[in-house]
Amino acid sequence: MPNNHADTQMVTHNSDISVNDSAFDPVALFAWYDRHGRDLPWRHRWPALAPAYHVWLSEIMLQQTVVATVIPYFLDFTRRWPDVTALASAPLDDVLAAWAGLGYYARARNLHKAANKVAFELGGIFPADVGGLRDLPGIGPYTAGAISAIAFGQHSTVVDGNIERVLARQYAVTTPLPAAKVEISAIYAAIRPDQRPSDFPQALMDFANAVCTVKAPGCSSCPLATSCIAGRQGTAASFPVKTAKKPKPARRGIAFVAFDAEGRCLLVKRPDKGLLGGMLAFPSVGWDHRAPDSVASLDDAPFAADWVILDDPVQHVFTHFALDMQVAVTRLDTGISPDLPDGIDANWVTPRAADLPSLMRKVLKAVQPHYP
DNA sequence: CAACCGTGGCA
DNA sequence: TTGCCAAGGTT
Known part of the structure; x- marks a missing residue:
């Protein structure tokens, strides 16, 4: 609820801005945010800040997860576990x-x-x-600051x-990421206004999502x-500069689905560390090691x-490889x-x-047609 | 520093 | 269709 911000209204510049001759304007950003900022469930204030x-x-x-995907999970978690002690x-x-x-x-284990x-x-x-937050597992530099x-x-x-x-475009940072992180953090510290410290990063992120988008940024109507x-x-669209990524190798594996007449399956709990760590899974081989x-x-x-073995394998793309998983099925007598x-x-x-x-x-899902 | 770690939407 | 990549952290 950007319009309900509890931070001070007046905006002043830091005195040490020296990153550019035409200064970044937080007032324009806040004006945009007060008009277009999103009302997200984790922003609901209690009473002043969330x-x-x-x-x-x-x-x-x-x-690494988009807002639309997170919302239902956030609502489910806060409903089931209303506070940190419950969780x-x-x-x-x-x-x-x-x-x-x-x-x-x-992330869930941490x-x-x-x-x-x-x-x-x-x-x-x-x-x-930031220091105290960094001591909690799963919290790095970004999350602690946020x-x-x-x-x-x-x-x-x-x-x-x-x-x-946003900042790579504002200042035409030619250093490729991730090496440019240090430079961009310095820019952030230099342009950060004294007012509305809670709103400022959220305004930048909303603005980046709605206007300063990855592809086809809305420069023609940009505040x-x-x-x-x-x-x-x-x-603008050519920023930020990034180092080239490696191609994803392909892997193959087999998942084994055994079921009985009552519809029970053999499920394993995967090892705590590594791919799909701690999650339930069908027994499988050949794909989850390097x-x-x-x-x-x-x-x-x-x-x-x-x-x-079913005719159609399951296709799945992970962060660093693509998987072609065959599905083997058997049915056991009760x-x-x-x-x-x-x-x-x-x-x-x-x-x-x-x-x-x-x-x-x-x-x-691939096994459903063969299921009791 | 670089590899590892998911998923789904979109062009 | 294939490729790209997002409100990153850990090892």
Whole structure:
């Protein structure tokens, strides 16, 4: 609720602005924000600024994740766990199941760890400063700055991908990311106004999302056009400069879905660290380690049975590789429980798509036609 | 510093 | 359709 901001109205420049001859204008940004800023659930003020728990939870969810995806998860989490102590007291597996589909599952594990630290070591009170916030797992430089500024009104440095893009264009930063992060943080510190410390980073991010977009930025109607070097050059879309990325290798694997007449499946809990760490999954082989030197086959099944490979494999793209996953199915007679390898953390349960990571949702969906 | 870690929307 | 990439952090 930008118009309801609790920060001071007047805006003054820092005295040490020396980054450009035509100064960045926070007044124009705040004017845009008061008119076009979004009303997001984690911005609801209580009473002056949003609760630190809401700001923290939303910022963790928003890491590399778009707002529209986060909203339903945020509403579900805050409904089930209204405060940090409630979240800390929940079983980790419940939190992971609620996180299923959001991705980057280390975030959920760190979320639970951090909640326990805040609830049971810090008396339920979030640190207000960047240093204290950085000591919580899952909070890096951006998130610490964001929470301290947004929830506590501190004059922190808050530079995410959106703000990087705006400032790289405003000042035509030619240094490629990620090396340019230091330079851009210095620019942020130089242009940061004294007023409305909670609103300023949020205004920049909303503005970046709505106007200063990645592709086809709205330079023709931009409220910050006067100070934008790249905009004046007509080269805004070519900023920020980024180093070339490596191509994604392809991997292949097999997922094994065993089900009985009651619709129960064999599901494993994946190891706590690494890909889909801690999440429920169908047993699978051949894809989730770095150098698969052997091709997975039905010989890798968790137990001997009459496995049948479905015609259509599941396709899934991870951050650093693309996966072509075959799906092997078998149906067991009721009451038969096959021998499982030692050490495998597996259970016969009725799978619920909502509790599974997206890859395993796709596997489940592929199997549905063959299901009891 | 660079690899690792998800997912879905969009051009 | 394929490629791009987002409110990053950890190791």
